[in-house]
Amino acid sequence: MPNTIVPAAVTGLPQIDRRRLLVGLAAASTAAATATVAQAAQAAAPAKTGETTQLAAPQANPEFVSLFSDLKKAVAEKTAAKDAREWIIDEWRHRWPPAPDEITLPGVAWVINDEVDLAGRPLVRPGEKHARRLYSLEDLAWSAERTAAFVGKARNDKSRAARLARAAKDKRALHLGEAYYREVERIKDASGIRLANARIKAADHEIGRLSTEIMDLPASSLACLAIKAEAAEIWGKNAGFNMRANIGPLGWAWRLTGDILNVTKGASA
Structure with missing residues (x-):
């Protein structure tokens, strides 16, 4: 097709041939279409507010949000309760009585009836590998009663003397044990450790309850x-x-x- 010269509309402008005009119109159309697609893509993309991206996806329903908020509060409550408990333990550490040697046995790794601190943690004495085992009051009372009953069954003076000494030893251990366990209970009451333990237990229960409710939804x-x-x-x-x-x-x-x-x-x- 022969190029047709298109006169310039304004005097002083250069003349444009038909081919150049068509090429220019096509380029303009392509640019306009590209701009439209870009605007549509921008509108469909997540909107950003500062550093936060707003998703178009559905959000959690209010029941989920409320339960999860309560769960986080329960976790914070347990943390606060544990901190309060540790403060009590530190405050009363120096007043916690050591168990008398007469009511203890050497410690071993697998025994749970051992000497503990106010927190209930095994209390390992300096130079020892494990916490000592403790006789319970029931065990001490049984031993004292048993050895006292054997005194009258001695067949000679030597046996009687030995049994009397053993009975006196077991009776002393029973008295020491009674005083030790009584002081332990007194400190547990006075320090508030029982209430602290109950507070932690309540928070534990709440965490379990709320987690279960969330998982059931x-x-x-x-x-x-x-x-x-x-x-x-x-x-x-x-x-x-x-x-x-x-x-x-x-x-x-x-x-x-x-x-x-x-x-x-x-x-x-």
Whole structure:
């Protein structure tokens, strides 16, 4: 097709041939279409406010949000209760009585009836590997009664003297044990450790109850799913479980929980 010269509309402008005009119109149309697509993509993308991305996905329903808020409060309450308990233990540490030697036995690793501190933790004495084992009041009373009864069955003076000495020793141990256990109970009452333990136990119960309620709710969005996964993580940490090391189905469940959290956090990043 021959090029047709298009006269310039304004005097002084250069003349444009038809081919150059068509090329220019096509380029303009392409640029306009590209701009429209870009605007549509921008409108469909998540809107950012500062550093936070607003997702178009459905958010968690109010019941999930309320329960999870209460769960976090319960976790904070347990932390505060444990801190208060540690303060009591430090405050009363110097007044906690050591068990008299007469009511103790050398410690071993597998025995649970051992000497403890105000917190209930094994109390290992300097230079010893394990906490000492303690005779209970029932054991001390039984020994004292038994050895006293054997005195009258002695067949000679030497045997009688030995049995009298043993009976006196067991009677003394019983008296020492009664004084020790009485002082232990007095300090437990005066220090407030019983109330502190009850406060921790109540927070533990609340964490378990709220976690169960959250897990019983059906998830209807990624946000709901994220809350359920985090509730499971909180419950596991509170119970002291590390199920991820399990190679069976229990480990699968906990690793799945971690994957859910990773995916949901990635979706909201």
